[in-house]
Amino acid sequence: TDLARIRNFSIVAHIDHGKSTLADRLIQATGTVADRDMKEQILDSMDIERERGITIKANTVRLDYTARDGQAYVLNLIDTPGHVDFAYEVSRSMRAVEGSLLVVDASQGVEAQTLANVYQALDAGHEIVPVLNKIDLPAAEPDRVKAQIEDVIGLDASDAVLISAKSGLGIPDVLEAIVTRLPPPKGDREAPLKAMLVDSWYDAYLGVVVMIRVMDGVIRKGDRIRMMQTGAVYAVDRLAVLRPQMVDWPELGPGEIGVLTASIKQVRDTRVGDTITHERRPADAPLPGFKPAQPVVFCGLFPVDAADFEDLRDAIEKLALNDASFTFEMETSAALGFGFRCGFLGLLHLEVVRDRLEREYGLDLITTAPSVVYRLHMKDGTVRDLHNPADMPDPTHIDHIEEPRIKATIMVPDEYLGDVLKLCQDRRGIQLNLTYAGSRAMVEYDLPLNEVVFDFYDRLKSVTKGYASFDYHITGYREDRLVKMQILVNGEPVDALSMMVHRDRAETRGRAMVEKLKELIPRHMFQIPIQAAIGGKVIARETLSALRKDVTAKCYGGDATRKRKLLEKQKAGKKRMRQFGKVDIPQEAFISALKMD
Numbered sequence: 001t002d003l004a005r006i007r008n009f010s011i012v013a014h015i016d017h018g019k020s021t022l023a024d025r026l027i028q029a030t031g032t033v034a035d036r037d038m039k040e041q042i043l044d045s046m047d048i049e050r051e052r053g054i055t056i057k058a059n060t061v062r063l064d065y066t067a068r069d070g071q072a073y074v075l076n077l078i079d080t081p082g083h084v085d086f087a088y089e090v091s092r093s094m095r096a097v098e099g100s101l102l103v104v105d106a107s108q109g110v111e112a113q114t115l116a117n118v119y120q121a122l123d124a125g126h127e128i129v130p131v132l133n134k135i136d137l138p139a140a141e142p143d144r145v146k147a148q149i150e151d152v153i154g155l156d157a158s159d160a161v162l163i164s165a166k167s168g169l170g171i172p173d174v175l176e177a178i179v180t181r182l183p184p185p186k187g188d189r190e191a192p193l194k195a196m197l198v199d200s201w202y203d204a205y206l207g208v209v210v211m212i213r214v215m216d217g218v219i220r221k222g223d224r225i226r227m228m229q230t231g232a233v234y235a236v237d238r239l240a241v242l243r244p245q246m247v248d249w250p251e252l253g254p255g256e257i258g259v260l261t262a263s264i265k266q267v268r269d270t271r272v273g274d275t276i277t278h279e280r281r282p283a284d285a286p287l288p289g290f291k292p293a294q295p296v297v298f299c300g301l302f303p304v305d306a307a308d309f310e311d312l313r314d315a316i317e318k319l320a321l322n323d324a325s326f327t328f329e330m331e332t333s334a335a336l337g338f339g340f341r342c343g344f345l346g347l348l349h350l351e352v353v354r355d356r357l358e359r360e361y362g363l364d365l366i367t368t369a370p371s372v373v374y375r376l377h378m379k380d381g382t383v384r385d386l387h388n389p390a391d392m393p394d395p396t397h398i399d400h401i402e403e404p405r406i407k408a409t410i411m412v413p414d415e416y417l418g419d420v421l422k423l424c425q426d427r428r429g430i431q432l433n434l435t436y437a438g439s440r441a442m443v444e445y446d447l448p449l450n451e452v453v454f455d456f457y458d459r460l461k462s463v464t465k466g467y468a469s470f471d472y473h474i475t476g477y478r479e480d481r482l483v484k485m486q487i488l489v490n491g492e493p494v495d496a497l498s499m500m501v502h503r504d505r506a507e508t509r510g511r512a513m514v515e516k517l518k519e520l521i522p523r524h525m526f527q528i529p530i531q532a533a534i535g536g537k538v539i540a541r542e543t544l545s546a547l548r549k550d551v552t553a554k555c556y557g558g559d560a561t562r563k564r565k566l567l568e569k570q571k572a573g574k575k576r577m578r579q580f581g582k583v584d585i586p587q588e589a590f591i592s593a594l595k596m597d
């Protein structure tokens with residue numbers, strides 16, 4: 001296809017502002033999917049979503065559109081994941097296209113969570129067309145929202161397209177704006193092949209499917225290709241475009257987007273951002289900016305029932321096939337038995353993986369405290385990475401400890417600024433910058449990643465009622481006074497609850513932790529001390545008093561059914577508990593104890 005007749009774009013929107021509805025309308029309006037098949041299509045894409053789990057590409061589609069100038073255009077819409085954990089994936093997909101539609105709900109206005117993505121689109125050099133959706137709603141205020149887009153984002157919104165994705169109003173204007181206001185791609189058909197690996201996923205029938213954006217050269221079925229970062233060589237079995245299901249395609253040239261299969265066994269063998277070239281006549285340099293996704297948050301996953309260990313192994317191996325950014329290795333814990341130490345891109349990633357293991361594979365899991373990667377400088381001059389506080393060596397051998405720091409950017413309406421500053425301050429943050437855009441504040445903080453992985457994002461959302469946007473990147477490592485804090489229940493250390501903390505925060509954390517555990521651990525027939533300690537020194541202590549009488553006593557003699565029911569309920573509760581020495585600790589205690597504040 002002639003470059004001048006191609007437009008590649010993504011849609012940037014806050015959740016629920018209508019991104020999926022608009023994508024469906026564009027598919028329909030261009031006749032890509034016949035009206036009567038539309039429902040089936042949507043169902044299909046839901047299957048893909050379920051299969052894919054996190055980086056959903058259900059809205060990636062190639063559209064044919066004949067514009068008002070009478071010319072036929074190819075429009076490629078790429079879907080992008082919206083969460084900060086996947087910032088790197090978002091930035092890669094943004095680099096695969098030249099423009100974005102910024103969809104804003106005209107009854108809600110600009111909301112915070114889209115801002116990070118808009119800035120990524122601007123970073124990637126995109127042309128941006130503002131689209132105001134839901135103008136059918138009586139509460140729609142297009143003029144106010146236009147002004148807001150100009151104030152907050154600094155984009156000219158005077159030519160914003162007004163639409164109702166629901167009724168279809170304005171959809172032809174969106175298609176026209178894509179053609180007239182977004183630039184065509186650039187590229188050299190005669191140059192050696194250079195294609196960006198935008199995304200990849202595992203398909204039960206096809207194996208690994210790789211989405212590519214061709215920059216230079218031409219790729220065809222049967223070509224032998226090389227992944228420039230991993231060095232692996234494959235033959236292209238199948239080349240296709242998405243409409244939105246796969247349709248075989250003879251070749252893809254500069255500016256085009258499509259998918260290929262090449263008997264690649266696992267998603268792990270494909271790296272988002274890698275450059276694909278021909279084995280013969282390769283490009284001399286890969287595309288710039290490649291970095292492999294590095295797990296930054298680690299935690300242990302253990303089966304509640306030790307007998308489920310093999311099932312957990314199977315489930316983890318299956319998930320890992322489809323998720324290159326998730327790492328795992330076996331771990332044994334004195335208290336929890338056999339399990340896995342797993343690495344994630346961030347907390348949401350962790351939660352998604354844990355949820356899938358529990359829901360799709362029916363496993364009951366204990367998750368240990370999330371931890372970042374600490375750098376230990378030993379007295380003998382060696383440097384070690386610490387992924388797990390349980391592996392902390394004798395502190396007398398350590399010279400100093402470094403932890404990862406981030407630069408966080410938070411955008412928030414003025415009225416919540418005070419709470420946000422307090423939250424950052426409480427998390428050992430150092431304020432770098434504070435500016436205003438209209439009634440919105442933009443604040444930048446230098447923060448320890450360790451203080452963010454716990455529940456920072458949840459806290460931020462709750463203190464700002466969801467109106468804050470948050471984005472971060474790791475800036476480097478810095479030395480600080482970090483210690484390992486242990487929790488002892490009835491004198492036994494519970495390794496799953498040990499964590500690295502800043503020395504100045506240890507007492508507060510320790511106190512909060514033992515207080516919480518006192519509430520969460522059921523009383524036993526004996527008294528149970530619950531302590532937090534650094535080295536041999538106890539810094540906080542609570543005592544759980546002994547149970548005085550049989551809980552079933554209040555049921556009197558007569559009511560046998562009720563008594564049995566109560567005992568059954570207790571038994572069911574037991575199943576989700578772990579024994580530590582003589583003490584049963586419910587699984588919820590691990591999760592709750594780690595969620596602070």
Ligand code: GTP
Nearest residue numbers: 013014015016017018019020021133134164165166
């Ligand atoms: P996520 O998939 O959760 O990110 O949301 P989204 O941005 O894709 O939004 P989606 O298209 O699912 O739309 C969210 C809701 O808004 C749905 O209930 C839609 O039916 C509704 N909606 C979308 N467009 C319009 C519109 O133009 N007018 C009205 N009244 N409702 C709309």
